[in-house]
Amino acid sequence: MRAIEDPGRRVRGRPVEDSILEAAWLYYVEECNQSEIAEQLSVSRATVVNYLQQAREQGYIELRVDAAVFNRQQLSNTLRERFGLAAALVVPGREPSLRSVALAAARYCPDLIERGDILGISWGETIYEMAERMLPRPIADLTVVQMVGSMPSPYIFTSESCSTNVALKLSGRVVNLYAPAALSSPEAAAILREEPLIRQHFSLVDGIDKAIFAVGSMDAESHVVRSGIATIEDIAWYAERGAVGVLCGRFIDATGRHLEGPIDGRMIGVTPDKLSGLSAGVLVASGKDRAPAMRGAMSAGYVTHLVTDEPTAEAILGLDG
Incomplete structure (x- = not known):
């Protein structure tokens, strides 16, 4: 089962929620790949996957069907x-x-x-x-x-x-x-x-x-x-x-x-x-x-x-x- 990050936690001195938002922006808006995002945020690729999933679950990112x-x-x-x-x-x-x-x-x-x-x-x-x-x-x-x-x-x-x-x-x-x-x-x-x-x-x-x-x-x-x-x-x-x-x-x-x-x-x-x-x-x-x-x-x-x-x-x- 995937672990859910606590938005109140801090990773490398910044709130986890900030990292989630940045990962979502980089992936969906700037179209960076997950490896590039992991390098920019100084986290593992698995953590980036986790962040992107949380961004969808918390409603920060909404995928719509055309x-x-x-x-x-x-x-x-x-x-x-x-x-x-x-x-x-x-x-x-x-x-x-x-x-x-x-x-x-x-x-x-x-x-x-x-x-x-x-x-x-x-x-x-x-x-x-x-x-x-x-x-x-x-x-x-x-x-x-x-x-x-x-x-x-x-x-x-x-x-x-x-x-x-x-x-x-x-x-x-x-x-x-x-x-x-x-x-x-x-x-x-x-x-x-x-x-x-x-x-x-x-x-x-x-x-x-x-x-x-x-x-x-x-x-x-x-x-x-x-x-x-x-x-x-x-x-x-x-x-x-x-x-x-x-x-x-x-x-x-x-x-x-x-x-x-x-x-x-x-x-x-x-x-x-x-x-x-x-x-x-x-x-x-x-x-x-x-x-x-x-x-x-x-x-x-x-x-x-x-x-x-x-x-x-x-x-x-x-x-x-």
Whole structure:
């Protein structure tokens, strides 16, 4: 594990933070190589690598993805034209990579968010990894809203952690949904929806103008099964009726249509139609098993901006054949 320098320490008579800033300036602005920087600072090359990493982690240096460049890719062009997207950022690579897609989204998504936005955040590993990799960037008067209720989960990427982490990185106000994602019965869910705190939350949800979300797959290891939202029998029921994946905890078909069924009455969270008509609906997802749901979400018009990888993009377009 890499050691983290204490900015309060002094190295060769100067604060470590000064050395971090100088190393970052020399590397990113003056384009010196690491050996040259090590010689100038009278430290080892390994220490320079450490300084540059800390400069990124502490927000002194911000790496951004130029979406305009990636939009010139053939896959990106085809996706944008086929589904009427504003942008499609396709990460290069021969294998699907959730972490590469999450990193690209972490660098790209903050550019889409503006002062005063109400930003909806869904749940999932990709969204959690994106939030973890975001660099600090204060956005004034930002409100981040949790769109799917909480749940007992074997994962660290709970609904509330996804929304909270995004808010922390962007210095926004977080409004979490203090309710389970799925209750034991429709009657219990109906009573909870009438609670003033829950009604207030969904009044705010109605004002969301931008959202970042993922989609889930339809198998026994899917997040909705392992988190207890749906059973294997539920999955089979929805699949028989044309479901191809999960969006915000709800099942959708190949056209993105919300298929209502056994679990919907018990759910606390947004329905897919809430993603229609947003100024930015950002789908962040990777995996060939998610391609049908991604295609459905784009076909339904929920998506204005896509972040994915080459194999997943190819799988989406291959569904047209």
